């Protein structure tokens with residue numbers, strides 16, 4: 257089977273990493289790990305978008321060369337990936353020579369085939385957005401604040417024949433209903449395509465912007481940043497080499513809603529079509545983390561930087577929180593109170609308590625040897641039934657990238673294990689001298705251990721470290737295959753497990 261090739265947006269090298277960047281990488285990491293545990297190898301790429309005016313200006317302000325600033329920022333972003341437990345297979349930077357070569361070769365090819373032409377442009381330009389504007393971009397007759405200073409300019413530039421592909425793209429989207437997820441995003445793009453598409457200006461004169469990849473056919477110009485950035489997806493797949501035939505097409509691009517249309521839903525498919533390269537299979541569009549309803553960014557003045565929570569609570573609690581809290585596709589409001597409540601309830605009370613009290617009872621009553629499972633009665637049969645539905649439903653949600661709903665199922669099952677214990681009251685059974693009570697105690701702990709092992713298997717992609725810690729207590733290595741590990745078979749009976757641990761200390 258082809259490796260599952262998935263990518264994230266490459267972050268702008270013009271600031272520090274924040275929750276928005278972190279969330280997207282965690283989401284992609286969880287998808288990558290889920291694919292693996294479901295039996296498909298995966299190739300997961302993320303990276304940094306290093307060219308453009310803001311990077312150049314940032315470096316000027318600092319009095320350093322743009323590359324020096326980019327190197328420093330790349331280190332910050334890479335540090336963030338490590339702190340989040342992200343297992344990416346590659347990290348692509350757009351200033352790498354492997355990338356420049358691919359951008360140049362695609363541009364040259366398009367130019368030779370007449371898909372790129374030179375023309376004089378007269379109109380409005382926003383320095384802040386690094387973008388040409390049209391009258392229709394005005395709101396109530398004025399340029400919106402986001403464009404900063406807008407000036408009228410006349411200059412020669414190179415244009416890519418985007419417009420001629422409009423009908424093709426529309427037909428493609430109509431024929432490939434699940435190209436963009438969630439579905440309402442695809443409808444928005446189709447709506448967007450009802451307006452005529454202009455050709456895309458793909459160059460900037462060097463005197464205005466020098467920090468970019470020079471056009472191979474005219475060294476007086478550099479490449480417009482989107483035409484450079486989007487190409488990273490084929491560069492990282494080894495465009496031009498044998499690897500490319502194995503990895504491409506990408507199975508999934510994970511991006512935020514702000515960069516869907518036009519860049520990923522319009523420019524990118526058309527660029528690929530014009531270059532005779534197959535289109536990616538799917539684009540998954542997530543929403544924004546907000547603070548008081550506003551998109552969070554490096555400049556939002558939160559009282560606490562959410563990424564600092566990782567130092568205090570660990571990467572996995574943070575990963576669990578963002579995956580549980582945000583329904584993929586919708587926005588989610590960040591607050592410390594929400595984080596705190598998930599940490600205390602879902603993680604501390606439900607999972608943490610289950611692990612510590614179960615291991616403690618096994619140690620106390622059976623010297624940490626998992627006891628025998630006798631004839632199951634109603635409570636055991638109910639717990640098993642709950643497991644059957646949990647694994648089926650949560651796996652289906654995970655496959656559709658609905659991790660919040662999948663985790664809700666897993667948490668529900670963990671609570672069911674705790675409830676089972678509260679019904680069976682093993683701590684009371686342990687005090688009884690009756691033979692029947694002793695057997696029930698054995699059955700109870702045997703079932704709880706099995707249920708914990710199974711629930712924990714479903715957490716491997718979201719909380720890899722916590723998962724491994726729990727499995728280590730159970731004498732197991734980390735789960736590698738759901739096909740193998742989601743079967744209720746009491747495989748630990750008679751095995752020696754370990755003493756309790758505190759997984760989520762109270763803060």
Ligand code: MSP
Nearest residue numbers: 265266267268276305485486511512544545551552
């Ligand atoms: N460099 C471009 C992407 C080029 S991809 C070929 C870019 N960079 S970015 O740093 O601004 O954003 C990177 C990703 O982070 C985007 O997918 C963006 O949507 C996401 N987020 C940035 N802030 C966000 C939130 N507040 N919430 C969730 N994700 C958001 O765009």
